[in-house]
Structure formats: C-alpha cells, structure tokens
Amino acid sequence: MSEVHGPSEDGQTPLPIWFFVGLILAAYGAILVAAAWLVEPPARVVAVTATPPGLWWGGGMAVLGVVFVWLGLRGRGK
Amino acid sequence: MTIEIQAVDWLIIALYFAAILGIGLYLRRFARTGDDFFLAGRRNSSWVAGLAFLSANLGALEILGWTGGTMKYGMFVSHFYWVGAIPAMLFLGLYMMPFYYSSRIHSVPGYLRLRFDERTRVLNAVSFAVMTLLMSGINLYLMALVFKVLLGWDWHVSMWVSAGAIAVYITLGGLMSAIFTEIVQFFLIWAGLFLVAALGIADLGGPAALLEGLPERMTHLWATAGSAGDNEMGITWMGIALGLGFVLSFGYWTTDFLVVQRAFSSRDLRSARLTPITASFFKMALPVVVVGAGLVAYRLHAQGLLPIPDDPTRPGQPWNDAALPLLIARYYPPGLVGLGVTALLAGFMAGQAGNVSAFNTVWTYDLYRVLIRRDASDAHLVWVGRVTTVVGILLSVATAYVAMRFNTIMDYIQAIFSWVNAPLFATMLLGMFWRGATSAGAFFGLIAGMLASFSIFLGFKLDVFGPGAARVLCFSEAPSDMARNLWQAWWAWVVCAGVTVAVSLVTPRKSDEDLRGLVKGLTPSPDDTRVSWARRPVTWALASLAVLIALNAWFW
Numbered sequence: 001m002s003e004v005h006g007p008s009e010d011g012q013t014p015l016p017i018w019f020f021v022g023l024i025l026a027a028y029g030a031i032l033v034a035a036a037w038l039v040e041p042p043a044r045v046v047a048v049t050a051t052p053p054g055l056w057w058g059g060g061m062a063v064l065g066v067v068f069v070w071l072g073l074r075g076r077g078k
Numbered sequence: 079m080t081i082e083i084q085a086v087d088w089l090i091i092a093l094y095f096a097a098i099l100g101i102g103l104y105l106r107r108f109a110r111t112g113d114d115f116f117l118a119g120r121r122n123s124s125w126v127a128g129l130a131f132l133s134a135n136l137g138a139l140e141i142l143g144w145t146g147g148t149m150k151y152g153m154f155v156s157h158f159y160w161v162g163a164i165p166a167m168l169f170l171g172l173y174m175m176p177f178y179y180s181s182r183i184h185s186v187p188g189y190l191r192l193r194f195d196e197r198t199r200v201l202n203a204v205s206f207a208v209m210t211l212l213m214s215g216i217n218l219y220l221m222a223l224v225f226k227v228l229l230g231w232d233w234h235v236s237m238w239v240s241a242g243a244i245a246v247y248i249t250l251g252g253l254m255s256a257i258f259t260e261i262v263q264f265f266l267i268w269a270g271l272f273l274v275a276a277l278g279i280a281d282l283g284g285p286a287a288l289l290e291g292l293p294e295r296m297t298h299l300w301a302t303a304g305s306a307g308d309n310e311m312g313i314t315w316m317g318i319a320l321g322l323g324f325v326l327s328f329g330y331w332t333t334d335f336l337v338v339q340r341a342f343s344s345r346d347l348r349s350a351r352l353t354p355i356t357a358s359f360f361k362m363a364l365p366v367v368v369v370g371a372g373l374v375a376y377r378l379h380a381q382g383l384l385p386i387p388d389d390p391t392r393p394g395q396p397w398n399d400a401a402l403p404l405l406i407a408r409y410y411p412p413g414l415v416g417l418g419v420t421a422l423l424a425g426f427m428a429g430q431a432g433n434v435s436a437f438n439t440v441w442t443y444d445l446y447r448v449l450i451r452r453d454a455s456d457a458h459l460v461w462v463g464r465v466t467t468v469v470g471i472l473l474s475v476a477t478a479y480v481a482m483r484f485n486t487i488m489d490y491i492q493a494i495f496s497w498v499n500a501p502l503f504a505t506m507l508l509g510m511f512w513r514g515a516t517s518a519g520a521f522f523g524l525i526a527g528m529l530a531s532f533s534i535f536l537g538f539k540l541d542v543f544g545p546g547a548a549r550v551l552c553f554s555e556a557p558s559d560m561a562r563n564l565w566q567a568w569w570a571w572v573v574c575a576g577v578t579v580a581v582s583l584v585t586p587r588k589s590d591e592d593l594r595g596l597v598k599g600l601t602p603s604p605d606d607t608r609v610s611w612a613r614r615p616v617t618w619a620l621a622s623l624a625v626l627i628a629l630n631a632w633f634w
Contacts, residue, residue, distance in 0.1 A: 014108050014254075017126060017261050024097050024262060025269065028090060028417060035086045035413030042082065045411050048277045054413050057273055 019072025026065025032058025080230040081407045087416030094420045095243055097262065098427075102247025102255045112456045115252035115463050116184055116439045118343040126261065127349065128356030131340040133260035136267065137429025138422045139220055141368055146398030148372020149379065149386075151310045151560075152296025153633055155372065156365045160299075162322040163361050164626045166331035167354040168619045174332050175341060176604050177510050179350040180595055184342070186335040187444040193509045193596045195517040196448065201524060203444035205498045206335060207437055211470060212494060214433035215477020221426035222478065227390055228403045229419065237478055240423070244431045245471040248438070249464045253343060256428075256435040260340075263421075263428040264360075267367070270414075270421025274402065275367050277409040278374030291377055299633045312558040321564025325571040326496065329503035336436040347604055351615040358622045362629065375401035384408065430474065438466040497535070500567035501527025501574035508578050511598045513590070519582030527574025534566045 036054030041047075049056075109115045122130075148155045183189050187206065191199035218237055225231040247255045282288045289297055295309055302308040303315035313321075331337060331354065344350035375398075378384035384404055389397035406418040442463045447454055454462070505524050508515040534551060537543040545555040552565040594600045606614040 014105060017258050020097070020101055020258065021262055021265050024093075025265060027093060028269070031086065031090060031093075032413045032417065036411070039084065039086055039412045041411035044082075044407060046281060046408050048281045048409065052411060053273060053277065053409075054411055057269075057414070061269055 016072045016075045018068045018075065022065045022068025022070070022072055024065070025061045025068060029058045029060070029062025029065055033062065081228050081403060081415065081419075083229060083415065083419070084412040086413045087419065090413070090416030091420050091423065094266075094424060095239075098247055098259050099243060101258050101262075102250040105251030105254050105258065109250070109252045109254055110460070112184075112459050112463075114254070115460045116442065117339070118252070118254040118257055120343055121345045122257065122343045122349070124344060124349040124352035124356050126257065127340050127344045127353040129264050129360070130257040130260045130343075131337055131353050132357040132360050133264045133428060134337050134340055134432040136264065136364070136425065137217060137432075138224075138425030139217055139429065141267070141271065141425055142224065142399045142402055142422070144368045145372040145375065145402040146400070148369050149376045149398045149401055152292065152373070152376075153299055153369060154296075154309055154311045155369050156299060156629075156633065157318055157322060159361055159365050159368070160626055160629055161318065162327045163331060164358050164622060165323065166327040167358045167361065168622060169328065170332040170338070170341075171351045171353065171355040171615055172619055173598075174506070174510060175351045175354075176347065177596055177598075177601060178338065179342065179344070179347050180601065184443045185440050186333055186338055187440060189596070190505070190509075190520070191444075191448075193593070194505075194515075194520040198505070198517065198521045198524065199444055200448060201521065202498075202502060203440050203448075205528070207440050207445065209494045209498050210336065210433045210437045210440070211473050212477055214430050214437070214470070214474040216481055217426060217430050217433070218474055219478035219481040221423075221430075222482075223390060224399070224403070224422070227387070227397075228400060233482070237475060240427050240430070241471050241475050244427055244434060245468050248431055248434055248467045252460075252463065253339065253435050253439070256431045257340065257343065259424075259431060260428045263424040266417070266421045266424045270417040271367050271371070271402070273414070274405045274409055274418065275370035275374065278378070278405055279370060281409070282374060282377055288373055288377065292373060296373070296376070297633075299630055301634055306554040306557070306561070311560050312554060312556065313561040313564065314553060317553065317561055317564050317568075321561075321566075321568045324568075325500050325503060326564060326567040328507075329496075329499035329501075329567065329571070333502045333506050334499055335440060336432050339436050339439065348606075348609065348613070348615065351604065352618065355615055355618045355622060358619075359625070362622075362625060371402055371405055375405060378405075378408075434467055434470045434474070437470045438463045441466045441470075496563060496567045496570065497528050497531045500531055500570040504571045504574035505578060508575065508582075509597070513593060513597050513599065514582055514587055515578060516582040516585045516587045518585040519578040519580075522581050523574045523576075523578030526577040527570045530573035531566055531570035534562075534569060538562055 032054040036052040036058060041052070108119070113120055144155050144158065178189060181189060181192055183192065187199045187203040190202055218241060221240065222233045222236040225236045226233055247259065251258070279285055279288050282291070295302055300315060303313070303318060306312045306314050341350045341353040344353055375384055379386055384401070386396045386398060387400055389395045403422070406415060410418055442459050446462055447459065501524055504527060505520050509520060537547065543551070548557055549555050551569065552561055554561060557565070590600055606616065611617050
C-alpha cells in the first residue's frame with residue numbers, strides 16, 4: 001500500500017488513511033476485548049461459540065489495527 | 079421493540095464521531111485549491127480511490143435493503159452485486175476512464191460540455207443535483223427511522239447530529255474528508271457486520287446446512303430465471319441481463335458522478351483505470367454479508383426465532399429491512415452491538431457525505447461557474463464549495479422532514495434514479511464511441527429518455543398501464559416492482575439512444591479537431607506496455623471477470 005496523498009502545495013504530507021483506520025480498529029479491538037471480559041452478556045444473546053466473540057474478534061481487530069498503523073507510518077516516509 | 083444500548087456501546091459510537099471530526103479538522107490544511115477540495119488533490123492511489131469508489135455506493139440503506147430483499151428474493155439479490163455491477167465497473171476502468179481522466183474535467187457534466195455543449199451539461203447537472211439532494215434527504219430520513227424504531231433514538235437528534243457532523247468534516251476537508259471517512263466506513267462495515275452473518279451461518283450448522291434448508295427458488299442465480307414465474311423477483315434472464323446487467327448497472331457505475339468522482343481523484347491514468355477494477359473484487363465479496371445475513375434471517379424467521387415487525391411506513395407489511403439489526407440483537411453482546419450500530423451509522427453518514435461532496439462539485443463547477451459567475455477565481459470556488467456543502471446539508475434535512483410527513487413521496491424520489499442515469503448512459507456511450515453523435519442529438523435524446531422513463535413509471539404508478547401494457551413493456555402480465563424498474567431503465571435507454579441517433583443523422587456534428595481526446599478513434603489508447611503485466615489494468619480486469627464467471631457457475 002503506497003501513500004494516500006502526495007505533498008500539498010507547501011510541501012506538507014498528510015498522514016495516510018491507513019494510519020487512521022489502524023488507530024480506529026486498534027481502539028475498537030481493545031474496547032471489545034475489555035467488554036468481553038468485564039460486561040456480562042444479556043439473556044437475549046444466543047451464544048454460538050464457546051469463547052465470547054468479542055474476545056477473539058476484538059483481538060483480531062486490535063492486531064490488524066496495529067499493522068495498519070505501522071503501514072501508515074511507514075508509507076508516510078516514502 | 080428496541081435494541082438495548084449499554085455504556086460500552088455508547089463509547090464506541092462516541093469514538094466514531096470523535097474520529098471523523100478529528101480527521102476533518104486534520105485535513106483542513108490540505109484542502110486549499112479547487113483540485114484539493116473537489117478532487118482530493120488528484121493524488122490518490124488506486125487502493126484508496128478504489129475503496130472509496132466502492133464505499134460511496136455502500137450505504138447502510140443498501141445493506142439493510144438488500145439483506146431484507148434476500149428474505150424475499152433469495153440468491154437473486156447477488157445479481158445486483160455480480161452481473162449487475164462487475165461488467166460495468168470493468169468497462170468503466172478499461173474503456174471509459176481514458177476519456178474522462180484525460181480530459182481533466184472536474185465532473186461528469188463537465189465531459190458533456192466538452193463533448194456536446196453547454197445546454198446538455200446544464201440539463202444533466204441540474205437533474206443530478208436535484209437527484210443527489212433528494213437521495214441524501216431520503217437517506218437521512220430512513221436513518222432516523224431505523225434508529226427511532228430499533229434503538230428508540232429521537233428523530234430530530236439523529237438527523238441533526240449526523241447532518242451536523244457531515245457538514246463540519248466535508249466543509250473542512252472537502253472530497254478528501256469524504257474519501258477518508260468512506261474508507262473508515264468500509265472497514266467498520268466489514269468489522270461490524272461480517273461477524274453477524276458468520277455467527278448466524280454457524281448457528282444454523284454451516285453454509286451447506288443453511289442452503290439445504292431453503293426453498294429451491296431461493297438458491298439459484300440463473301436456473302430459475304427461464305420464466306418469470308419460476309423466481310420470487312418475477313423476472314426472466316433477459317430482464318436481468320438487459321435491464322440490470324446492461325442499462326441500470328452501466329448507467330449507474332459508469333456515469334453517476336457520486337462514484338466516478340472517486341476515480342477522478344486518482345494520481346494518474348493507470349490508477350484511475352484500476353480504481354473500479356480494484357473495487358470490483360470487494361464488491362463481489364459483499365453478498366457474504368448481505369445475502370448471507372438475509373438467508374439466515376429467512377431461516378430463523380421461518381422457524382419463528384426472528385419475529386419481523388410491521389413496516390412503519392406500510393402498516394400490515396413485514397419490515398424486512400429490520401432483519402440485520404435484529405440479527406445484531408440476537409448474536410451480539412455489549413460492545414459488538416455498539417460496533418454493529420456504528421457500522422450502520424457510518425454507512426448512512428458516508429452515503430450522505432458522498433452525495434453532498436458530489437453535489438457541491440457539480441453545483442460549483444457546472445452551475446455556479448457556468449450560470450452565475452464565469453470569471454470566479456479558484457479561491458472563490460473553494461469558498462462556494464464550502465458554502466454549498468452547508469446549504470446542501472440543510473436542503474437534505476428539509477427533504478427528510480418532508481419525507482417524514484409525506485412518506486409516500488419516497489416512491490417517487492427513489493425512482494428518479496432511473497430517470498436520470500439510464501438515459502445518460504446512452505448519451506455517454508454514443509458520445510464516447512461514435513463521432514457522429516451531435517450536440518442536438520445528445521440534448522433531445524436525453525430529454526426523450528428521461529420523459530420515457532418518467533412516463534412508464536407514472537403509467538404503472540397510476541394504474542394507467544394494465545396487464546396488456548405490462549406484457550409488452552416487461553414481458554410479464556404481473557411484474558414485480560423490481561422487474562418494472564429494470565425494464566423501465568431498458569426502455570429509457572432505448573428511447574434515448576434512438577432519438578440521439580435519429581437527431582444526430584440530420585444535425586451538424588463537431589469537427590474531428592474539436593473531438594480530439596473525447597471520442598474513441600481520436601484519443602490515444604493508454605499504453606500499458608511500459609509496466610509489467612502484473613500492474614496492468616487489463617490483467618486485473620480479466621482476473622475479476624474470471625471470479626465473476628466462477629461465482630455465477632457455482633450458484634447457477
């Protein structure tokens with residue numbers, strides 16, 4: 001993934017969108033993992049998997065988010 | 079019936095608003111010139127432009143509507159993602175983008191000005207601007223309706239908070255803000271909604287068990303399209319191919335400025351051509367979420383495990399559009415509920431932001447600069463674009479309030495789509511691939527096509543057309559609304575093309591010199607041989623086509 005935008009007229013370069021996507025995914029992933037630990041699911045929720053989905057889905061999002069932040073920061077320098 | 083929102087869910091929703099407003103504030107300093115504000119500086123890679131191209135079309139209305147539609151039509155809904163989208167996206171990338179991109183225009187009406195004349199441009203700009211604002215208002219109204227009924231949120235707060243946030247970030251960062259938030263929306267939709275389909279399919283015993291429990295009429299794409307009576311949509315393979323696969327699909331994906339604008343923001347012609355081709359792969363994946371969730375909802379509903387409420391706008395009829403939020407309530411614990419609701423919210427808001435960013439460009443370049451102030455400076459146009467964003471949002475809110483009071487008006491507004499896009503595709507196709515198409519031909523063809531579409535719509539709406547007319551126009555005496563819509567688009571295209579050709583044959587055409595760079599045969603073909611085969615648009619288009627054929631064969 002290359003950079004989102006080249007420099008503007010005064011030479012400034014915006015951070016790539018991947019950086020922002022990564023931040024949001026990482027923050028949401030962390031919140032989902034914490035919620036899976038701390039908040040009891042209400043009776044309406046049908047449990048399909050043995051492990052709460054917030055735990056593994058949130059964990060996956062957090063890892064993906066960190067990768068995107070890294071890609072975004074790396075892409076900015078190019 | 080409301081879905082309970084807990085503190086952790088509110089935290090996720092609040093974080094989304096903070097993120098999009100923060101992105102808008104951050105991008106403000108990079109949106110100084112007209113190209114920056116209206117075309118995101120023409121610096122995007124094909125990945126960014128491609129995801130934004132897809133996301134501009136991926137509103138929450140579409141996701142909720144087609145999930146509900148799957149409960150009615152079954153796998154036939156996949157046609158709207160596959161044959162009803164992919165060929166048109168590939169055609170845009172391979173054949174039409176060189177004319178658009180090389181002419182350095184700011185909008186689709188801008189191309190009409192260069193190829194034909196000012197009156198054709200203004201006709202299209204006005205119809206597009208009206209359509210865009212009305213669609214934006216409907217989007218806002220339906221968002222407030224969904225959140226009111228399912229979450230218990232106040233109408234006015236939902237509408238004004240989301241409209242205010244969009245006004246702020248588009249005014250600050252222009253198209254760049256819209257594209258950034260559209261890409262955030264793309265990831266949120268996958269993160270927030272893929273899981274609900276996956277959990278539902280797992281709950282029913284896996285994909286094979288899901289399909290085995292469905293009626294035969296709902297599990298095929300083409301095997302039940304031989305006769306209109308064999309499928310729930312009431313349409314034949316010919317209607318799908320001509321109405322959806324050709325006219326509506328090509329009319330939307332190749333001429334609707336809302337999506338095409340994202341490709342214009344690419345940094346070079348190769349990236350612009352790759353934009354819709356990249357998007358096509360993600361488009362083909364969407365039925366996993368939409369159709370998957372819809373089939374799960376159908377099975378659960380049939381077993382009495384997913385009660386569907388009445389449609390708040392059509393009492394007595396099931397509100398299938400509520401299926402996806404109801405699945406969220408069934409499978410998602412706190413936290414994931416917030417993510418699912420945020421994905422829908424992002425879908426609604428990004429859809430509206432897309433409409434507003436396209437509207438401000440068309441208003442500024444194709445109407446304001448043409449009809450009001452021809453000598454406007456670049457800085458003045460950026461200022462007009464910012465003011466237009468706020469005005470556009472206010473008009474959308476006003477439309478939403480009108481729709482709230484008179485919700486039958488929505489049927490008319492949503493039909494505008496095929497009044498504008500279907501005939502325009504004929505104009506564009508003839509304009510780009512036939513030197514003989516004249517300015518008068520294009521103008522009168524466009525008017526005739528729009529009138530034809532409008533007349534057919536009204537004929538059925540007001541019951542002027544009976545079974546006899548339906549048999550002639552739709553090849554079925556009792557076509558569904560969807561089938562009528564597809565055939566209406568086909569006839570609008572035929573009338574526009576016919577009148578354009580007939581008038582062009584008797585009116586003077588532009589010289590070859592005037593058409594250079596705008597018409598096939600007078601425009602240099604893109605030279606792909608300088609890049610490796612792995613980076614050529616045609617390579618990826620062929621790969622996309624192969625996946626499309628495989629999917630259709632698999633679910634034949």
